[in-house]
Amino acid sequence: MTEIEALMNEHIRTLKPYSTARDDFKGKADILLDANESWLGGSGINRYPDPRCTALRKEIENVLSLPFDMTAITNGSDEAIDLLIRIFCRPGIDSVMIERPTYGAYRVFADLNGVEVIDARLKEDYTLDIPRMEEVMAQRKPKIVFICSPNNPTGSLYSKEDILRIADANKGITVIDEAYIDFSGEEGMWRAIEGNRRIVVLRTMSKAWSLAGARVGIIVSDPEIQRAVMKAKPPYNVSQLSQQAALDMLSRKDEIAGTLSQILSERERLSSFFRTLPFISEVFHSDSNFILVRTFDAERLYDYLAARSIIVRNRSSEPLLQGCLRITVGSRDENDKLMEVLDGYSL
Numbered sequence: 001m002t003e004i005e006a007l008m009n010e011h012i013r014t015l016k017p018y019s020t021a022r023d024d025f026k027g028k029a030d031i032l033l034d035a036n037e038s039w040l041g042g043s044g045i046n047r048y049p050d051p052r053c054t055a056l057r058k059e060i061e062n063v064l065s066l067p068f069d070m071t072a073i074t075n076g077s078d079e080a081i082d083l084l085i086r087i088f089c090r091p092g093i094d095s096v097m098i099e100r101p102t103y104g105a106y107r108v109f110a111d112l113n114g115v116e117v118i119d120a121r122l123k124e125d126y127t128l129d130i131p132r133m134e135e136v137m138a139q140r141k142p143k144i145v146f147i148c149s150p151n152n153p154t155g156s157l158y159s160k161e162d163i164l165r166i167a168d169a170n171k172g173i174t175v176i177d178e179a180y181i182d183f184s185g186e187e188g189m190w191r192a193i194e195g196n197r198r199i200v201v202l203r204t205m206s207k208a209w210s211l212a213g214a215r216v217g218i219i220v221s222d223p224e225i226q227r228a229v230m231k232a233k234p235p236y237n238v239s240q241l242s243q244q245a246a247l248d249m250l251s252r253k254d255e256i257a258g259t260l261s262q263i264l265s266e267r268e269r270l271s272s273f274f275r276t277l278p279f280i281s282e283v284f285h286s287d288s289n290f291i292l293v294r295t296f297d298a299e300r301l302y303d304y305l306a307a308r309s310i311i312v313r314n315r316s317s318e319p320l321l322q323g324c325l326r327i328t329v330g331s332r333d334e335n336d337k338l339m340e341v342l343d344g345y346s347l
């Protein structure tokens with residue numbers, strides 16, 4: 001048994017996956033009477049979608065340089081989080097470790113699957129507490145360690161060295177969630193998979209690729225994990241419309257690059273402006289498309305903005321986030337409006 005197989009749940013290792021009509025017959029044919037579809041083609045989506053997202057993964061290799069045989073497409077990266085927990089963790093027996101604070105879905109999907117969550121609190125400067133995490137991993141042996149980099153909601157990247165130290169000390173799977181990596185100017189960590197096959201990288205087309213409504217997530221992993229994902233995922237998890245939308249956006253990569261650089265310059269403009277405001281005590285460094293700020297009264301500022309039709313995210317009840325609001329970088333017009341409204345706020 002391989003190292004990866006040994007980490008997998010036995011019922012996944014031995015699972016005989018559902019075989020779709022499209023898996024049974026792979027050639028070209030004129031008449032498809034194998035999938036109980038309708039012949040009425042007016043919608044353009046009367047056929048089931050490609051369960052393997054072949055065309056999309058080829059284009060992802062071309063545009064994002066992520067190797068075809070290392071990718072699997074999911075219904076948003078949220079589905080990837082759920083699938084990975086179900087592939088590697090036994091309900092009531094295994095655990096996962098997450099940073100605190102971090103993206104809320106890791107905990108929800110672990111809870112949903114009856115898998116215990118171990119919190120690894122970040123240091124005051126929002127970096128990873130390596131010695132503490134190493135100690136917990138040695139004692140509790142979590143099956144999956146989730147590292148969100150750049151982290152949501154703190155906004156910053158962890159150092160590659162820190163992430164690799166955790167991934168090497170972790171005898172289970174290390175999932176590096178890079179939903180916001182495009183805003184960081186860094187390539188991300190997928191190349192580290194070659195040296196450590198227990199690393200899984202998550203990407204999404206929901207952020208920089210403007211496709212949150214389409215639900216397109218990308219798992220980058222060793223082919224062995226990719227095969228397990230293909231077995232465990234619902235056969236038609238990514239709709240034809242979503243695969244098509246993703247292909248369309250990838251073909252518009254120059255436009256995306258233009259929007260990205262606009263978001264980055266707006267991020268700097270907003271950060272500088274926030275620093276001038278007397279009711280904001282801290283503006284945190286961001287490698288993402290949002291900015292975390294610490295205010296003297298988060299509730300009051302949140303309500304003030306909401307009353308003027310501007311909604312931000314109040315994160316102030318989370319550990320280490322007292323008084324903190326997370327603000328997405330909007331369009332230039334939206335940011336102008338936000339700045340104008342904030343100018344009218346007084347303590």
Ligand code: PMP
Pocket residue numbers: 075076077078079103148152177179180203204205206212215216217
């Ligand atoms: N990971 C992180 C860190 C996120 O912030 C989000 C969405 N807010 C997701 C994953 C989920 O993204 P998707 O739309 O691909 O499901």
